[in-house]
Amino acid sequence: MLEVKNLHVTVDGQPILKGLDLSVGAGEVHAIMGPNGSGKSTLAYVLAGREGYEVTEGSILYQGRDLLDLSPEERARDGIFLAFQYPVEIPGVGTNSFLKTAVNAVRKHRGERELDAMEFMKLMREKRDLLGVNEEMLRRSLNVGFSGGEKKRTEILQMALLDPKLAVLDETDSGLDIDALKIVAEGVNALRSPDRAMVLITHYQRLLNYIVPDKVHVLAAGCIAKSGGKELAHQLEKEGYGDLAGKTGAAA
Amino acid sequence: MASETTTGLPYADRFAAIAATLPGQSVPWLRELREDSFARFAQLGLPTPRVEQWKYTNLHPLTKAGFEPAVVNGQGRGQIKALQPLSSLLPAEEPAHRLVFVNGLFRRDLSEIGALPEGVRLDGLGEALASEAESLAPMLGRAVRSGDNALLALNTALMADGCILRIGRGVSIDAPIHLVFVGAAEETALAFHPRNLIVAERDSRAVIFESHVASNGGVYWSNPVTEVTVEDGAEIQHYKFQDESLDAFHIALTEVEIGERGRYHSFVMTSGGRLSRQEIRAVLDGKGAECRLTGGYLARGKQHVDNTTEIVHAKPHTTSKEVYKGVLDEQGRAVFQGKIIVEKDAQKSDGHQLNRTLLLSDRAEIDTKPELEIYADDVKCSHGATAGELEESALFYLRARGIDETAARRMLIEAFLGDLGEDLASATVKAALQRRVSNWLAAI
Numbered sequence: 001m002l003e004v005k006n007l008h009v010t011v012d013g014q015p016i017l018k019g020l021d022l023s024v025g026a027g028e029v030h031a032i033m034g035p036n037g038s039g040k041s042t043l044a045y046v047l048a049g050r051e052g053y054e055v056t057e058g059s060i061l062y063q064g065r066d067l068l069d070l071s072p073e074e075r076a077r078d079g080i081f082l083a084f085q086y087p088v089e090i091p092g093v094g095t096n097s098f099l100k101t102a103v104n105a106v107r108k109h110r111g112e113r114e115l116d117a118m119e120f121m122k123l124m125r126e127k128r129d130l131l132g133v134n135e136e137m138l139r140r141s142l143n144v145g146f147s148g149g150e151k152k153r154t155e156i157l158q159m160a161l162l163d164p165k166l167a168v169l170d171e172t173d174s175g176l177d178i179d180a181l182k183i184v185a186e187g188v189n190a191l192r193s194p195d196r197a198m199v200l201i202t203h204y205q206r207l208l209n210y211i212v213p214d215k216v217h218v219l220a221a222g223c224i225a226k227s228g229g230k231e232l233a234h235q236l237e238k239e240g241y242g243d244l245a246g247k248t249g250a251a252a
Numbered sequence: 253m254a255s256e257t258t259t260g261l262p263y264a265d266r267f268a269a270i271a272a273t274l275p276g277q278s279v280p281w282l283r284e285l286r287e288d289s290f291a292r293f294a295q296l297g298l299p300t301p302r303v304e305q306w307k308y309t310n311l312h313p314l315t316k317a318g319f320e321p322a323v324v325n326g327q328g329r330g331q332i333k334a335l336q337p338l339s340s341l342l343p344a345e346e347p348a349h350r351l352v353f354v355n356g357l358f359r360r361d362l363s364e365i366g367a368l369p370e371g372v373r374l375d376g377l378g379e380a381l382a383s384e385a386e387s388l389a390p391m392l393g394r395a396v397r398s399g400d401n402a403l404l405a406l407n408t409a410l411m412a413d414g415c416i417l418r419i420g421r422g423v424s425i426d427a428p429i430h431l432v433f434v435g436a437a438e439e440t441a442l443a444f445h446p447r448n449l450i451v452a453e454r455d456s457r458a459v460i461f462e463s464h465v466a467s468n469g470g471v472y473w474s475n476p477v478t479e480v481t482v483e484d485g486a487e488i489q490h491y492k493f494q495d496e497s498l499d500a501f502h503i504a505l506t507e508v509e510i511g512e513r514g515r516y517h518s519f520v521m522t523s524g525g526r527l528s529r530q531e532i533r534a535v536l537d538g539k540g541a542e543c544r545l546t547g548g549y550l551a552r553g554k555q556h557v558d559n560t561t562e563i564v565h566a567k568p569h570t571t572s573k574e575v576y577k578g579v580l581d582e583q584g585r586a587v588f589q590g591k592i593i594v595e596k597d598a599q600k601s602d603g604h605q606l607n608r609t610l611l612l613s614d615r616a617e618i619d620t621k622p623e624l625e626i627y628a629d630d631v632k633c634s635h636g637a638t639a640g641e642l643e644e645s646a647l648f649y650l651r652a653r654g655i656d657e658t659a660a661r662r663m664l665i666e667a668f669l670g671d672l673g674e675d676l677a678s679a680t681v682k683a684a685l686q687r688r689v690s691n692w693l694a695a696i
Binding site: 048049050051071073075081082084087088091092098102105141158162 | 645646648649656657660664666667670
């Protein structure tokens with residue numbers, strides 16, 4: 001599904017990722033953990049195609065195709081979904097009409113018929129209940145006045161609506177209390193499927209109690225310092241990142 | 253030739269000949285008013301950027317166009333036979349009293365004035381000036397304060413026609429009054445100076461739509477002056493859409509006087525014209541008077557749009573709210589000058605002003621100048637101005653959901669302008685605004 005090889009990325013001329021390798025297969029859930037500033041969010045943005053993140057070396061293959069040639073919207077339509085760490089508030093853009101536009105853009109690309117207002121409402125109702133997003137929220141401007149938890153739940157709702165092949169969840173757990181975290185995790189778990197891959201980016205092990213990953217990677221100083229099974233997350237919880245970050249730093 | 257260099261207006265040296273054919277020349281006070289006004293204009297000349305209020309809008313291109321008067325011997329030049337469907341007009345099915353002006357001249361044959369309540373006078377100004385100038389004496393110039401406004405003086409000197417609307421005490425006009433000003437230039441560049449007189453007597457109400465459109469392209473200059481008097485307890489909603497030809501000049505002045513508890517709500521949407529200015533000067537002249545000025549502007553190519561406003565809080569407990577928002581693309585240029593004056597006696601007054609501009613190109617430019625002059629000590633006044641580009645983070649967020657860049661930009665621009673329509677009482681105008689914005693965005 002996703003093959004990242006020797007990825008080097010600079011932001012404003014500053015090297016952030018320095019030779020990152022990552023391979024995620026269909027149906028797998030990978031967690032990427034690491035201290036602040038290790039390049040986790042940069043990886044998320046590069047996968048989604050944000051401007052200003054310059055790939056200076058290496059490659060990203062997605063379903064066997066070179067991802068780097070595609071615009072953010074092409075990637076999204078091809079099935080890449082980024083759940084934002086900080087979902088952007090956009091006053092004046094209604095959440096409902098935004099979601100309908102996005103769903104139809106993706107459907108059109110897949111050769112599916114665009115949904116009319118009624119059909120969209122029906123789809124929305126199904127997905128909405130799963131995440132406890134109420135109708136009133138969807139009538140407001142996108143993310144405006146939403147609490148942290150509401151924003152994150154809306155991100156997962158978008159993911160459910162857009163039905164991606166590769167979902168990248170950037171710090172979806174940050175700023176959530178335990179109840180909100182459970183709701184979000186349940187939503188994510190419901191979306192696990194054999195043909196969907198997920199990359200969970202997180203600072204803390206906490207999220208991984210609810211969404212159990214197949215693999216855990218530690219990102220430190222711009223590359224994967226260590227990979228392992230879910231037990232690696234527990235080890236990090238106990239021992240911290242100190243050692244790993246130090247080792248990679250010295251190696252670089 | 254001497255007058256040409258001092259006034260900048262090519263046909264100025266023929267004023268005496270032109271004036272002789274203007275309506276009301278047999279009425280001494282009116283003749284004198286025109287002569288004095290012309291002398292004033294000749295003395296001031298077209299304003300240059302050295303004049304403070306014209307610092308950002310240079311009228312020099314006006315002197316190059318070689319304008320001829322659009323009205324000669326009472327006859328209009330540049331005829332149109334019918335009011336063809338002009339995209340920018342309000343829907344024809346909207347019931348309205350429609351007055352059509354071609355190159356500033358009232359065209360009764362194209363107009364449709366329905367049954368009006370008793371106590372309402374609605375007509376072309378030209379005939380009224382000719383036949384009953386005396387009754388207009390108290391109305392004409394009543395709301396106009398400025399002695400140093402050259403283009404106002406020119407309008408007074410050369411006004412040939414316009415609209416006269418007088419709404420009697422306590423009368424409400426249900427259907428809106430729609431003033432349609434059509435510019436129809438020929439090979440010659442034409443200039444016209446419509447004058448509108450609107451008086452809402454005590455506790456009366458009316459809704460006025462103003463459309464400025466072109467029947468075909470062409471160079472013309474419209475220099476309208478509108479005087480509005482809102483007496484105690486009266487209410488006027490005034491909506492204007494300026495969709496002139498992209499070669500046209502539109503320099504408009506609206507002067508408003510608002511009495512006790514009177515309300516004047518203005519909305520001006522500008523998307524036409526090569527060079528345009530809408531100046532509104534309002535005096536809140538009675539306790540509890542309220543004035544709301546809302547405006548939108550869209551400019552691209554080399555369009556220049558100027559919105560200049562002055563609100564005077566002259567009496568206590570008066571409120572004003574002003575919001576102007578616009579989007580500039582390519583080399584579009586906009587000016588916003590908003591002055592709020594709170595006089596010494598105007599205690600407990602509220603004045604709020606906001607100007608926001610979205611720049612879609614790095615060659616677009618906005619000059620924004622808020623000015624507050626407050627002489628009372630117990631008032632609430634605020635102003636704000638912002639100018640910026642579309643937010644990259646918002647654009648990326650939308651694109652990351654599969655929405656293509658153009659559609660995402662349009663969504664964000666529509667969202668930016670979205671709240672302009674929020675406070676508008678007229679659903680017709682809201683819809684017209686939306687159409688205008690989507691038409692403009694279609695070219696992005």
